[in-house]
Every structure is written in structure tokens, then in C-alpha cells.
Amino acid sequence: MTVSRRSLAVLAFRSRPSHPEFALPAMPDDLAIHARGVTRVYKAKPDPVTALGGVDLDVRPGEYFGLLGPNGAGKTTLIKILTTLLIPTSGTAQVAGFDVITETAKIRRVINMVAGGEQSGYGLLTVREQLWMFSQFYGLPNREGWRRVDELIEIVGLQEQRDQKIRSLSTGQRQKLNFARGLLNDPWVLFLDEPTLGLDVAAARDLREHTLAWKAAQPGRTLLLTTHYMVEAEQLCDRIAIVDRGKILALGTPEELRRRVQAESIFRIELDRLPPNGGMAALADLPGVLSAVCADDEAADPAGTDRVALKVALADDSALTSVVTAVAERGSHLVGLAKSEPSLEDVFVELVGRGFGEAEDGTEAQS
């Protein structure tokens, strides 16, 4: 797939509404992933470890769903249960309508999994051979298997490494190989478990673009992504669940989650000068404007200029137009404009009271 076609696919994705209206299916069988009360307790000394403490989850067909949380949150445990590698201690889960405990064979025909940080593979095989071997595990006829392997190698950009042995691949190349393997059987549900772990910025971006291109090429296929990179979750996922200590703390679209922390839209507006004659009060009185105050920091007022920064809180983004118009009518000029949005980590902190980094080492945030 050429870069231009890939870009088109990406653009096609980005032009879709950010809040697609999906009709809620009536039956769990219609869901791509359905989990109720899924618990997983590991026997450990001195005390058992509860990796999942009753997770409820519904993912619709065609949805890209993210599990976002720090290390040890239970994301990988949940993926292992859904990919039939692990049996839950209690609760039920279905993938594509099949039970993860009793119908594993059927699930394995329609899913695939790619994990990050993997060193799996047979070092002495070439890229082509490794992928072909797995095509056989999924029952592809020999010729079809080679054809598909060559297609996927081109898609992920490993043409130059096609005849290179696995053991000589870089981390990024190996992960591209893993991603290609994940698409060999054209899965209906694809599980990505921290797929960009350990990759550099360019390799991670490439992988995300491949994922988006797959989405554009195969609508109706479902993705479950686990990650602790917020950018990745926001870029790829229609909905995100924030997970910590085995529980889902919040669930929604990225926008919905951010609204939990900050209902209003906050903009930082830099003007060449303060609107004269009570312009600030006039801005605050505009419909949809909740407040307008000076940001009051040095950066906006380099010595010797009248430049000023305002912090404007709006009930809705659409009110921004009237603010900009009002500023211009009062003789000020817009120099800079930026939206201040809470990050998903802000959402996490709001929910849990500590950041991702603190969550990983188990310490509580100072209140």
C-alpha cells in the first residue's frame, strides 16, 4: 500500500464523526466483546493477587476500544482472558458471541493478537517464512498463504527485509512483522496489547497508521487496544475505558472522559492589547462565555509590549466565534489561540487521586 493510499485511508478515518451513533445491540451475541463480572485472582505468596476485580465491558462490532491504565492495572490479564489464554476466576466473557471458556476453538478462528515488547519468532527463519508458517497455522492454502504474506509485507513496509532472518531485525521491524502476523487470518477481532511498547516515535507512529489504515480498509472489524500511552488511545479509539487495579473507573469517548474533569472548553487567547473600555467585561457577557480573565503570565507580556493573554471559559466550542468577533470589533487583534484541554491522565488523577507514574509504583499522591 503506497503512502498516498495510506494517507487517504487515514484521512477517511479522521473525517468520520467523533461520536458515531451505534445502536446498542440487544443481545450479547451481537457484541464483538461482552464481559460481565470478570474476575481473575492469581494465587501468590503471601496473599492472592486480584488482577481483575469484576470487569463489565461491551464492545460493538466495528468499534475500536481502548483500555488505558498504568502497569499492573489488569489490562493484559483481561486481554489474555479474551484471547482464551486465561480462564477467569469468575464472571463470563464472550468474543464474537462465543464463550471464552467453552468455545475457545471457534474464538481462535476469528481473532488474532499482537503484543508489544515481543521477542517471539524463530530466529533462523526469514520474515517471509515466519509469516508463511503462521499462515499455515490459520489454515491458509499454501499459495494463498504466500500471496497474503507478500501483501502484508508490503503494507507494513518490510519489503527490504523480506528475506532477512528474524534475529537480525530491529525492534521496530520485528513489531511490524508481528503486526503483519496479526492480520494474516483477516481477524474479526484484533487484540493489540501495548503494541508500541519499546518502539521509537517513528515506528510507533507507523504502527498506528497501519492500524488506522486497517480500520479504513476493513470496517466492521473490531479492535481492542491496551496501552498506557494516552496519545495512542486518543488517536486510535472510539471509546476508552480507564482501568486501574483491576477495575474500570470510567468509560466513554475521549471527549466524554475529558468532560468529566472539565465540562467547559477553556481557551487561551493572546491579544496584541487588552480590549479597551471594559472590553473584558463585555467578553464575559457574551452568550456561551462562562468567564474571561487575564491569564496573567510573563510569556504573554514580553517587556515593552501591550500583549496580553486571556483565559476564556466557554460552555461550548461554538461560542468561540462570538468571542473572536467581539475582540476584533473592540480594536484588538488576535495573536495566538490555543485550546486548553485536560489530558486523560488528568482524568485518571481526578478518578483515582494519583498520576500514572505514581500508580505504577503504588504511592499515593500528596493531596
Place this chain on the structure above:
Amino acid sequence: MSGFGQANASGPREAADWSNGRIIRTNLRAIIGRAYPRIIGLTREPSWVFFEILLPFLAVSAFVFVYRALEAPEDYIGFVVLGGAMTAFWLNVVWMMAAQFYWEKDQGNLELYFTAPMHLMSILAGMAIGGLVMTSSRALAVIGIGSLIYAVSYDIRDPFLLAGVFLLTMLPLYGMGMLFASLFLMWGREAFHLAQLLQEPIYFLGGVNFPLRHLGGLSALIAATLPLAVGLDAMRQLAFPGPASEGVLPVGAEIAILAAMAVVFIIGARFALGYLETLARREGRLTLRWQ
């Protein structure tokens, strides 16, 4: 858009609905797929020629010289050579099949096998077939070089029967390997040590270097449980007819035992793999490394 595959089914439920024929074809392809790395490795890593040919010959030679020092009848030299050849298959079963899941788990491949739709027995069969080339080379080298250098004389009156007994021995042997492989799913590192334990004690109990009847009452029990012992005993009777190679049981009885073992071990492996896979999934041992 091409490249990402064709949606031949209208949904996942239809896509998961495989016919028996498709299931069989998938598993056959999986066997070929898994055998491939083993076979291709023979050409890419030729050092196996040294280890699989010269070294087994050295090991066999040590026991040949022991018998020479004891001034044993020449038949015993032949017993050691034949026993040494058969240990090649036992080692293949233990290390290249039974213990292989341990290594696969260590390298992160085991998870990928479990999430794929083929049966584990296909993977094991592929490993066995892939390893057979190396193993057969080892066995042939031991027999060929050993027989030549130590002037072993055979008296094979029915080569087809001997070949048949050999092939029949392979069935329960590899079935046993599959059964052991299921143990590795559960007991990881413990099973790794068990595999190491299954070398010298099995050589002893299997009569690899001496006729099995010399173990006395124990030999009957072993004859009932160890395919290597039973097969080797029968093959010795066919390759070296004479009082020295008198077996625990007549060849016909041992053939029947091998056939029964084949059924028991292969069916047993099928159920054990399924049961222990479920147990391993329940205990979370499938993906636990450094266990």
C-alpha cells in the same frame, strides 16, 4: 481495499463455522508449518551434523569399549549400537517434543500457538516430523558407523518385520512425547528437570545397553510401560537371533503391546493436552515465564 484480505464471511459467527474438512486441512497445514523451521534449520545451521553424528557415536563407543574390556560376546556390541541408535529417537521425543513447549513459552511463541485455531497435537506432530530428519540421521550414523568400525554382524531374517517393528515403536514413543508435552504446560521448569531425569534412568530401565531380561522381575513391568524398552527388545530379537538376545516376551507379544501402547498414548495425549491446557489456563501458567 486489497491487501488486508477478503471478507469471505458476513460476520464472525459465519467465519468461525468451519467444516470438519477445513479443520482437518488446517491441522495438516499446521503440521507442515511447524515442521518447516526444523527442516530448514538443517541447512542453515549445519553444526548439527557434528553433534548429531559424531557425538552419539562417541557415547556408544564408550559402552562398546566397556564390553570389550569385559570380553563380552560380539552380540553385545551390536546391542549397544542398536540401543544407541534408538536413544536418538528417545532424545528427540523428550527434548524436541515434550520439552519444546517449555522453550516455546520461554521465547513467547506458546501464546501465539494457543491463540491460533489448530490443535496442539498438530504442532507437536510438526515438531516430531521436522525433527525426524535429524534424528534419523543420528540413528543411521550410529548404526552405520558403529556397525562398520566395530564389525557388528547382523542376522536379519525378516527385514520388513524389523522395519515394521521399528515404525510401530515410533507411534507410542511419540505419543508418549505428546503426553509429556502436556505435563510441560502445567509444570514448566519442573518438567524441564524431569526431561533431564528421563535420560539415564530410561536408558537403564529401557535396556539400551543390555538385554532387558537381565533386569529380572522389573523387566516385565517395564515392558508394559516403556515403548522404547519393548521396541528395542523386539528389534534385538529380530536383528540378532540367538540366546544372547532372548527377549522378555516373544516378538509377536511385544508387537501387540506396542500397538496397544500406541492407542493408549496417542488417545491419552489427546485428552491430557486438552485437560492440562484448561488447567494451565485456569492457573495462569500458559504465559508465565521463568516459572
Place this chain on the structure above:
Amino acid sequence: MTARAAPVRGITLADAWRSFRTAIGLGWAIESNWSDPFLFAVYTVAKPLAAAMILVVMFQVITGGSGTEFLQFMIVGTALWNVVFGVMGGLVQSILEDRERYRMIKYVVVTPSSLFPFLLGRSLARVAISFVAVALTLLVGIVFLGVELRPNLLILVPATVLGVLSVIGLGVFMAGWCLQLRQEAWSYPEAIAGALYLISGAVFPIDILPAIVHPIAYASPTTWWLEASRRGLLGHGSPGALGTLSDGTVLLILTISTAIAVPLSLAAFAWFMRRARQAGLLDMVTGS
């Protein structure tokens, strides 16, 4: 007033001892990583005993039990051979495990401490287990097989010290060599131990071997170690040409061969390590 420089750590004998001691603990933790101690005990006992019993049965089958001198010869040889497998296998597996499985060797190498005491300590657990196997095999020989030990400590102690040193030297050489290899590195200890088993008079007199092999057999320190140990344990030498030599001659040759082998092995190890650093082999993962 100048500040005193902090002492350089890791290069004194005390540091080497600390590294060695720590590595012993590590090696034991890895070796004893069994969830079932009973299975561990069975494993430790069954393997060496089975190896000995194979030879015992072979002996019984042919001789009907007569000629216990040869049986004693075999029992002592097979008991002591556990040390060769244990030391060589222990050293090689330690270094390969730390490179391939645990991927820790690079972190040890970049410390100021030498890798050598770490490697020795790390493999000591396996060496200790091999001595347990020696003791068990001899015990079974004494209790059940009529082996009569007549220990002569004047011969046994120096023989053991020199013999173990020479085997350690060999193991160190193998460890360095195996670091250079990509494929089949794990098989080399068994391969070399197997070859030495054949030529060292472990379970049969060297005279049985083809004459062309005799020079190699006489050049190996393990041959003289086994011969000296037999004299120290049984009170007499092996059947054949070796048995005609005096105790002093045997010990002298053992001393000379060890004195040549050990420094050569250490020098070779140092060279192998340098080469490994040059070729980037210290953190190579072969996937084998």
C-alpha cells in the same frame, strides 16, 4: 586541601570474594528453583545412580559378578565423572543462561568486578550437587556392590584438589569458547565431556582404545586425575599400562598437566572475553 579520592571498588581481592560469595547465593537460588524438594532430591539421586547402574548391569551380565576389581574401577570412574559433567556443564550453562535467558551478563561485565569470580560462584551450586552425586554413587557401591574403599589421603587430597582445578580450568575454557558460538553452544559441554569420557579411562582401561588415541588420552589431565583418585580411594591403580606407574609418577604428571592446563585455560578465557567484547557477543541473543 585536596579531597581524598574515593577508593576504586571492584578490583581488590575482597571485592572478588564478595562477588564470588554473592554469585554462590545466586547460583544456588537458580539451581534449587524447584517447587517440590522431593522431586529435586529424586533428580539429584536418580541420574547419577542410573548411570552407574547401567554399567553395573553390563558388568553382571557378562561376568556374573566375578572380578570385582574391574567393577570397583568402573564405579569409582563413573562416580568421579559426575564432577566433570557438573563443573563443565555448570560453567558453560551459567554463562549461556546469563546471556540468553536472564540477559544479565552485560550488566555484570560493566561493573568494576571481574566476570571470573562471578562465573565461578554462579556455577558452584551445580558443582556441589555433582559432589553429592559422587558421594551417593560411592555409597551405593560400598553398600550394595561390594566396593571396598581404602582411602589414602596422601594421594586422594592432592589428587582431588588438582583434578578439580584442572576440570574447572577446562570448564572455564569451555565457557569462554561457548560465548563465541551462535548455534549449538549448549551442546558443547556434553560433547566435550562425552569425548573425554571415552579417552580418560573413566569406565574402561585406556589400553582398550585404539593405539592412535593413546597420546590424546595421556595428554588429558582428567586421565591422571582419575588414575590418582583410584589409587587414593581403592589403594591400587587401573588395569593396564597406567597401573604399572608409581603413585608419585601419577601425581607428578597430574600436577604438570594441571599446571599447564589451568593457566592456559585462564589465558584463553581472557582472550575469549576480549574477543566477545570486540565482536559484540556479550549481549547477543541467539535464540538457541
